[in-house]
Amino acid sequence: MAFIEIQNLTYAYDGEGDTREEALKGLTFSVEKGEFVALLGHNGSGKSTLAKLLASVLELQEGEIVIDSQKLSELKTEEELFRIRNKVGMVFQNPDDQLVATVVEEDIAFGPENAGLDPIEIRRRVYRALKAVDMLPYAKHAPHRLSGGQKQRIAIAGVLAMMPECIVFDEATAMLDPKGRRDVMEMIEKIHESGITVLHITHNMKEALLADRVIVINDGKVYLEGTPREVFSHVEELRSIGLESPQVTELCHALKQLGFSLPDDVVDDEKAIDLILTLYEESQ
Numbered sequence: 001m002a003f004i005e006i007q008n009l010t011y012a013y014d015g016e017g018d019t020r021e022e023a024l025k026g027l028t029f030s031v032e033k034g035e036f037v038a039l040l041g042h043n044g045s046g047k048s049t050l051a052k053l054l055a056s057v058l059e060l061q062e063g064e065i066v067i068d069s070q071k072l073s074e075l076k077t078e079e080e081l082f083r084i085r086n087k088v089g090m091v092f093q094n095p096d097d098q099l100v101a102t103v104v105e106e107d108i109a110f111g112p113e114n115a116g117l118d119p120i121e122i123r124r125r126v127y128r129a130l131k132a133v134d135m136l137p138y139a140k141h142a143p144h145r146l147s148g149g150q151k152q153r154i155a156i157a158g159v160l161a162m163m164p165e166c167i168v169f170d171e172a173t174a175m176l177d178p179k180g181r182r183d184v185m186e187m188i189e190k191i192h193e194s195g196i197t198v199l200h201i202t203h204n205m206k207e208a209l210l211a212d213r214v215i216v217i218n219d220g221k222v223y224l225e226g227t228p229r230e231v232f233s234h235v236e237e238l239r240s241i242g243l244e245s246p247q248v249t250e251l252c253h254a255l256k257q258l259g260f261s262l263p264d265d266v267v268d269d270e271k272a273i274d275l276i277l278t279l280y281e282e283s284q
Helices: 047-054 078-087 104-114 119-132 148-160 178-193 228-232 235-240 247-257 269-283
Strands: 004-014 020-031 036-040 062-067 088-091 166-170 197-202 213-218 221-226
Touching (some): 004 047, 020 062, 036 047, 047 166, 047 197, 088 148, 119 148, 213 228, 221 235, 228 235, 235 247, 247 269
Parallel strands (some): 036 197, 088 166
Antiparallel strands (some): 004 062, 213 221
16 A cells, blocks of 8 residues: 555635635555655645645544554544654745754654654654754754755755654745755655655756656646656646646657657656767767
8 A cells, every 4th residue: 555645635724705725636546665756736736735734733524544554634633643753754935944953953853843752753853864964063953044045954854753654745845945845855865765764846847857657736736656757758737737848848849749759758967968869960
């Protein structure tokens, strides 16, 4: 059985008067244990609503979320909810929303302390988490004095200290500069390589290329699903819902439209260069 199962999930917000605005409309997909899945969609597609439901910020309305064989609709106590939340960590778009202390190491310790862990175990987890995100030298620093990318690393460390089996990144790089974005994506790759399941909600196509599988959401439902190569080969379909394929895929698609013989699924820069050079040499 999959580690996360989204089953016919429907969610609506109150609109004007008696109207209801549906954000999710029967959304269904699954994430296997140890998998790295990128979830794409334009603004308003339902991605953030899904993240809030996974984090139990919003309550289920219709459908089901199953995490490690446990249905969220069947959770009755705070203890049961806490146990599930320990399995799935969440990193949000704005790291300031997750920083709660005035010293970095105290911020990392916040979760384990609230879980009632032994002080020695807490110190061990803080050390390991800071080491995992390459922030040990900043243990005594004030979080508000760090850069955006460093803050996001600390937010990730705070989640890692709880030792989750899965981490959901909800637009975790959206507010960062290019360097901060690269740093955080390196952290996400390292986390995945360590065996943790990753669900990365993003609008960045280059980030999605790093995933094992890409799921595109449109109008509250799954629109496309497959490997990055498979999904991004659907250039016109993605354009029709306001998304773009990686630039190199767009370039090859444009050349193909002009009559050149190129495959639809090019996502690698070096492969694209080789193909274009071959076409050039053949034309001489």
